[in-house]
Amino acid sequence: MINLTINGVPVSVEKGTTVLEAARYLGFPIPTLCHKEGLTPYGACRLCVVEIGREPNSRLVSSCTYPVEEGLVVRTASERVVKARRMVIELLLASCPQSKTIQDIASRHNVRQQRFRQEHEDCILCGLCVRMCEEQMMAGAIGFRGRGRGRSLGTPFDVQSEVCRLCGGCMEVCPACQARCTFNEPEKAICGACANLSPPCVEKEQFHDMMCYLTPCVACEIKK
Amino acid sequence: MSSEEIEKIVSDYVERQGSIIAVLEAVQNRYRYLPEEALRIVARQTGRRLVDIYGVATFYKAFSLKPRGKHLISVCLGTACHVRGGQAIAEEFMSQLQIKAGETTPDGEITFETVNCLGACALGPTVVVDGHYYPHVTRSQVGGIIADALAGMERDDGAAGARLFPIHVSCPNCKRSLMDYDRRLDGHPSIACVIAYDGRKGRLGLSSLYGSRASEVELEVPMNEPCRFYCPHCHEEMPHYSNCVECGSPMAALYIRRGCAYEVCTSRGCPGHLLNLDQPNMK
Ligand code: SF4
Ligand code: SF4
Ligand code: SF4
Ligand code: FES
Ligand code: FES
Numbered sequence: 261m262i263n264l265t266i267n268g269v270p271v272s273v274e275k276g277t278t279v280l281e282a283a284r285y286l287g288f289p290i291p292t293l294c295h296k297e298g299l300t301p302y303g304a305c306r307l308c309v310v311e312i313g314r315e316p317n318s319r320l321v322s323s324c325t326y327p328v329e330e331g332l333v334v335r336t337a338s339e340r341v342v343k344a345r346r347m348v349i350e351l352l353l354a355s356c357p358q359s360k361t362i363q364d365i366a367s368r369h370n371v372r373q374q375r376f377r378q379e380h381e382d383c384i385l386c387g388l389c390v391r392m393c394e395e396q397m398m399a400g401a402i403g404f405r406g407r408g409r410g411r412s413l414g415t416p417f418d419v420q421s422e423v424c425r426l427c428g429g430c431m432e433v434c435p436a437c438q439a440r441c442t443f444n445e446p447e448k449a450i451c452g453a454c455a456n457l458s459p460p461c462v463e464k465e466q467f468h469d470m471m472c473y474l475t476p477c478v479a480c481e482i483k484k
Numbered sequence: 485m486s487s488e489e490i491e492k493i494v495s496d497y498v499e500r501q502g503s504i505i506a507v508l509e510a511v512q513n514r515y516r517y518l519p520e521e522a523l524r525i526v527a528r529q530t531g532r533r534l535v536d537i538y539g540v541a542t543f544y545k546a547f548s549l550k551p552r553g554k555h556l557i558s559v560c561l562g563t564a565c566h567v568r569g570g571q572a573i574a575e576e577f578m579s580q581l582q583i584k585a586g587e588t589t590p591d592g593e594i595t596f597e598t599v600n601c602l603g604a605c606a607l608g609p610t611v612v613v614d615g616h617y618y619p620h621v622t623r624s625q626v627g628g629i630i631a632d633a634l635a636g637m638e639r640d641d642g643a644a645g646a647r648l649f650p651i652h653v654s655c656p657n658c659k660r661s662l663m664d665y666d667r668r669l670d671g672h673p674s675i676a677c678v679i680a681y682d683g684r685k686g687r688l689g690l691s692s693l694y695g696s697r698a699s700e701v702e703l704e705v706p707m708n709e710p711c712r713f714y715c716p717h718c719h720e721e722m723p724h725y726s727n728c729v730e731c732g733s734p735m736a737a738l739y740i741r742r743g744c745a746y747e748v749c750t751s752r753g754c755p756g757h758l759l760n761l762d763q764p765n766m767k
Contacts (some may be wrong), residue, residue, distance in 0.1 A: 390535075400536075403533075404539050406543065416538035421534075
């Protein structure tokens with residue numbers, strides 16, 4: 261067991277636990293965006309920042325990827341953390357203002373304005389869909405392409421992937437593309453599953469007992 | 485292009501446990517770009533997912549998913565080359581070739597691209613044509629470089645990871661040039677030194693192409709025996725600052741420019757050499 265203190269409260273947790281899990285265990289809320297239980301932590305959004313160590317040597321880390329250490333001192337809501345977190349929210353708003361998930365986070369933290377150049381991206385590169393597709397759906401149909409400013413998300417060669425199961429898992433977890441994946445702009449769709457033209461459970465034998473996240477689903481409606 | 489051929493290239497690498505990047509490089513060296521089919525074959529034969537292979541292929545600027553011209557001209561716009569005027573060189577290429585960066589001339593001869601650092605910053609502005617490095621390029625050289633490219637340079641496919649570019653060195657003691665314009669090696673002026681072994685002296689000519697091992701020795705020296713290196717002008721011995729990583733013998737340091745040395749292993753037959761861009765003794 262590893263002993264640490266979070267906001268002054270001592271706690272001992274198993275080795276390998278992340279700071280985020282330990283804090284949530286004690287009931288301290290830490291907002292997250294690119295973190296989902298059941299998916300490998302990725303550390304993309306930095307919303308879950310916490311401060312570790314004692315001043316003046318303390319530093320900010322992403323709690324979802326930081327494993328607990330013996331004697332670690334963590335603050336989840338220090339002035340520095342709150343400031344950094346508000347900045348992250350502003351940046352998210354700057355790139356993806358139409359996302360319901362991001363709007364909700366902003367309003368919960370009372371961020372009403374952002375001071376950066378306004379953009380309208382349909383992806384914040386959080387990697388949730390990639391991990392969902394690979395780790396839960398065992399498909400590996402979508403991934404990151406390119407680098408830097410040109411980094412984007414989609415299928416290889418931008419054509420419908422032959423390994424995609426049309427399960428809708430990627431859309432289910434995406435914090436940004438609820439607006440985009442309605443297939444009214446086919447060239448912006450990631451996997452095309454949202455078009456739901458051929459519900460997997462109906463047409464694809466091998467997918468009989470798989471999870472499916474497609475909503476709304478035509479086939480579901482008919483079966484009822 | 486045939487699938488069997490691609491499969492052959494890939495399986496050669498898989499057997500040698502080459503990395504994905506090495507496999508893709510080999511495929512690109514053969515076809516000058518990465519055809520879609522090739523990526524699918526690489527994924528299948530390495531047991532990786534196509535998304536991952538595609539991710540790697542699109543991550544590096546060196547890989548192209550679009551067919552490229554017969555010759556590739558890359559102009560460096562990395563920080564060091566940029567401050568030395570790389571942008572003007574790139575613009576000159578674009579206006580002479582009448583294409584933009586990343587495009588290929590309509591006749592399919594030349595693809596022009598800009599890159600961010602070729603790892604030869606001391607030589608900037610740097611231009612690379614089919615694996616051959618042109619150092620300190622000026623605008624007036626652009627036309628000649630295009631002509632060289634069209635005439636065809638022997639393609640260096642980077643198989644050994646060697647980078648070939650010409651360097652110009654002088655004696656660290658008297659600062660006189662060691663370049664011998666009459667005796668050429670690899671088509672470039674050679675580097676002339678005097679070496680001594682067992683009380684005898686003789687001329688040594690080294691290729692000035694960095695990465696090339698070509699040399700001419702006019703003195704019998706048994707293999708793997710270190711010699712002493714002297715300047716043919718002032719007859720002072722070349723300084724030694726480090727030992728060869730290959731064989732441990734002392735390296736002779738030649739002067740490139742302030743703070744920058746070309747070090748060669750003094751042992752006969754040893755390929756050890758390096759470019760030391762931060763050699764305080766050369767200041
Ligand atoms: S719909 Fe396709 S791309 Fe999306 S998670 Fe499922 S398998 Fe992956
Ligand atoms: S498409 Fe959605 S889930 Fe996938 S990386 Fe972009 S924002 Fe995240
Ligand atoms: S019926 Fe259910 S399992 Fe089938 S596609 Fe619709 S939501 Fe998925
Ligand atoms: S939730 Fe930790 S970085 Fe996104
Ligand atoms: S900046 Fe041009 S070679 Fe490094």
